[in-house]
Amino acid sequence: MLKATKKLTIALPKGRVRDTSMALLQEAGLNLTLDGNSRALRHESEDATMFELRNSDVPTYVELGIADAGIVGKDVLLESQSNVYEPVDLGFARCHMSLIRARGDKGPIRRVASKYPNVAATYLQRMGSTAEVIKLAGNVELACLTGLADAVVDIVETGSTLRANNLEELNVLFYSSARLIVNRTSLKFKDAQLRPLIANLRQAVQAEASVLYNA
């Protein structure tokens, strides 16, 4: 449950997103430092405690209030269906979620494979499709090349996997990027720490965007 301390607890996904996130948080005035021990799962610094998690666990930690805030992709956030605040679009880790199938395949879509079963089911329902969804853990594209499924719902970053495997995107479900997510109770009780963090992050993101567009 929520700690009485006013120190913030931040959940970040392992890997590239962690490093970009730390840099952004730093810019927003939150000093996070990595523990010297490379196996550490929890990093303590003066301003905050940072947890390093698998990205799909970030919404769970934040929704249950173990972490006050976290950074996670919109794709993972939508799949988790968690009830949190998402006050800042951080603009990095951009990708999009698409319905994908083998190029030239014209048959009916009766079965869809995805690492994002909730996202896929919601989309299919909205489109009036009765296709069933199979949850897979990785290399989802293989499903529609082998006949396991007629199509897949997956994220596309550069599109190189699609080209290499002769796949095509039929429809883009949504565009995704990293979001700052905040526990609902934490925002109320740690307002003094979280409100400036949110404002500074928005400012940092805006500054970055204007550099990009005016370049």
Place this chain on the structure above:
Amino acid sequence: MDSTAPPTAPRLAPLTGTKDSLPALSATRWQVMSTLRALYSSWGYAPVEVPAIEPYDPTHPAAARAFKLVDGSDVLMLRADFTPSISRLIQAQEAGLRPTAAIKAGSPQLISPEVASSIDKPPNEGNAFVDDLQSTGVYRYQYSGALWQAHTPTIINPREFTQIGLELIGSASTRADVELIHLARESVRAVGLVPRVDLGNPGLIRKLLDLAGIPKADQERVATTIDRKDVAGLSSLLEPYTLAPDLRNALLATPDLYGGVDVLDRAHKLMPWPDVADDVRHFEAVIAEFEDVSELHIDLAMARRLDYYTGITFRAYTTESAQPLLGGGRYDGALLPHAAGFALGLERVVTVLPHVYAEAPLVVSNDDVAARRLRAAGYSVSRALATSPTSLRAEAVVMDVPFVLMNGQLEAVKELTPELENLQHALQVSLNADTPDENTTASI
């Protein structure tokens, strides 16, 4: 499958999303229930009960989430929300008792003669209460019980849960809103936690969305981004609409309109449109009724169930819990003309409370007459299963009970601490006390 488990091992755990309560948990639940029931009674809320099974109704607000049952040719559902049932109960009660007729007849139990005589006069500002009464009576009801919802169960949303709540029906006045907010705050205090009550108004958000010309079908989606404080998502949903700049600004500002009462000043500046400004003023009137606003906060981005809530809504939080403990608000016209209420999640409260000890018996007794005296004095006395003195003492030891009562004699089976010694003395006093004739007591 665990291959080491015997193939016939019975399933002992209850269904996922449901829970057993052992004595320590159960005692805590009962204590919280009785504290809150007493609180609501002390504010004049009478208890009502409604059935746990009801006819399936596709227009019921929780119809999609309700467990359905089939009984012959009837489709039934398990109670998934209290408010519609309480509304039905009130409508049924109203059908048998027309308050308008009763007021006109000067019925003493509903209204004083002075008020009754004033109702034929043309309405004026002072008559709002009577105007309310003409459409329906005023009811203050409390309820408690289990609810069931069919969904993938999570820690936060189980299949079976318990709510304690109340409804204040028949008035849409500021005083009615204030009363409910008072009670929401008192509920959290009563169970020993420090409250923080967040106030919002989905009705105000709906008015903004109407002004912006956002079709009803899309309003809930837009409102969800506001509720999640998702400014980026909100901004992209608003993009296709041609909006006056001040209206777009006002909408984009709503996710951040949370904090102390100064939020209302900001809202006033951002939202000059008469209908919306009325809602902000009502908010101010509600806040003005509180001497101490330190535990009250405003979050104008609270924007769930736009088609249901019409006025002020609120949620109560406490630092120990990541989830709100209670929630509710005004839903005029959704089920009844003027209605507001809230419900508290018993499991959410109990999770953050230390468990109380279940009341263990203090005495094991083979003497029914003496035992009756102790029970009448408020002590818990278990009736012995053993027949001989030796096995009776053994029974007490096994049950971890400090005293035995055999043929009128009280005896300690545990080493006497000063505390137990006091207790023994108190028990002895109750045993020796002159009690009314046993037969008289029994006949009462």
